[in-house]
Amino acid sequence: MPDLPRLGRIRYINVLPIYYAIDRAICPNGFQVVSGTPAELNEQMRGGFLEVSAISSYEYGRRFRDYLLLPELSISTVGDVGSVLFFSRLPFQRLSGREVVLSAASATSAALVKVVLAELYGARPLCRTGAVTDQFADGVCGMLAIGDEALRLRARGIYPYFLDLGRAWHDLTGLPFVFGVWAARRDVWERQPDLVTYLHRTLVSSKLQGCNALSDICRQATAQVNLSEAELLDYFQKLKYDLDAGQQEGLTAFFRYLHRYGDLPEMPELRFIPGGQETAFPGPPPQLI
Numbered sequence: 707m708p709d710l711p712r713l714g715r716i717r718y719i720n721v722l723p724i725y726y727a728i729d730r731a732i733c734p735n736g737f738q739v740v741s742g743t744p745a746e747l748n749e750q751m752r753g754g755f756l757e758v759s760a761i762s763s764y765e766y767g768r769r770f771r772d773y774l775l776l777p778e779l780s781i782s783t784v785g786d787v788g789s790v791l792f793f794s795r796l797p798f799q800r801l802s803g804r805e806v807v808l809s810a811a812s813a814t815s816a817a818l819v820k821v822v823l824a825e826l827y828g829a830r831p832l833c834r835t836g837a838v839t840d841q842f843a844d845g846v847c848g849m850l851a852i853g854d855e856a857l858r859l860r861a862r863g864i865y866p867y868f869l870d871l872g873r874a875w876h877d878l879t880g881l882p883f884v885f886g887v888w889a890a891r892r893d894v895w896e897r898q899p900d901l902v903t904y905l906h907r908t909l910v911s912s913k914l915q916g917c918n919a920l921s922d923i924c925r926q927a928t929a930q931v932n933l934s935e936a937e938l939l940d941y942f943q944k945l946k947y948d949l950d951a952g953q954q955e956g957l958t959a960f961f962r963y964l965h966r967y968g969d970l971p972e973m974p975e976l977r978f979i980p981g982g983q984e985t986a987f988p989g990p991p992p993q994l995i
């Protein structure tokens with residue numbers, strides 16, 4: 707029996723609307739869903755273990771020649787995101803030279819926090835990657851958390867200062883921010899465009915159903931994070947799942963900052979697979995060759 711194609715899925719509730727119909731097997735699957743943190747999925751895409759996946763927008767920017775973007779899919783916000791939060795013991799202006807911990811699960815937000823702290827607060831902390839903990843370790847002055855961990859920490863309300871990175875980006879640029887994108891490995895596209903198109907159409911159709919079922923999704927998610935259904939509805943209404951012209955402009959502006967900061971050696975181009983605008987589930991799944 708041939709291997710099933712592998713589709714990567716972020717392990718947080720933020721993507722529940724996109725995988726809504728896939729999770730419920732409303733669509734003909736014919737593929738295997740592999741869950742992980744954004745950093746894990748980035749690595750698995752780089753290693754060729756996944757054919758198509760959600761990845762950090764930073765990962766796309768870093769290796770854009772190896773990927774193609776899937777149209778109409780992203781995890782974005784315009785202003786507050788709710789689940790990408792920087793917590794601090796000190797006012798942000800006083801963080802230069804202080805140690806801060808950036809969640810090992812993140813790539814985009816770990817790069818973004820450096821940009822917004824420098825641009826909005828003139829702060830250049832000493833950043834190291836590590837695990838997000840409930841308490842700051844001795845000597846640690848700040849911590850970046852993403853996804854469900856950030857939602858849980860926010861609900862506990864134990865840190866004196868916190869910054870919502872979607873809001874901070876919007877204050878800085880007035881633009882949407884794209885945290886994650888869906889991409890296909892370029893070699894998979896070249897070998898099997900039918901498979902990539904099939905996975906793309908399945909994701910877009912599943913998303914359309916999910917975005918129309920937010921109250922159902924909130925009921926499901928309330929058990930996973932310490933938030934009420936009303937708080938979750940507010941959260942999902944802030945998240946945007948398209949990749950329209952405004953979001954692409956936000957993404958390009960982010961890459962421009964990273965290029966200027968020396969974080970990206972060259973300015974990435976946004977390259978997409980052809981297609982978009984489909985709403986129906988595709989026919990039977992192609993096999994992986």
Ligand SMILES: C=C(O[C@@H]1C=C(C(=O)O)C=C[C@H]1O)C(=O)O
Pocket residue numbers: 716718720744745761762763764781787789790811812813814815816852853854885886
């Ligand atoms: C909105 C979020 O954005 C996430 C942050 C990412 C990153 O920092 O690399 C990647 C994808 C998203 O899961 C979140 O975690 O809730």
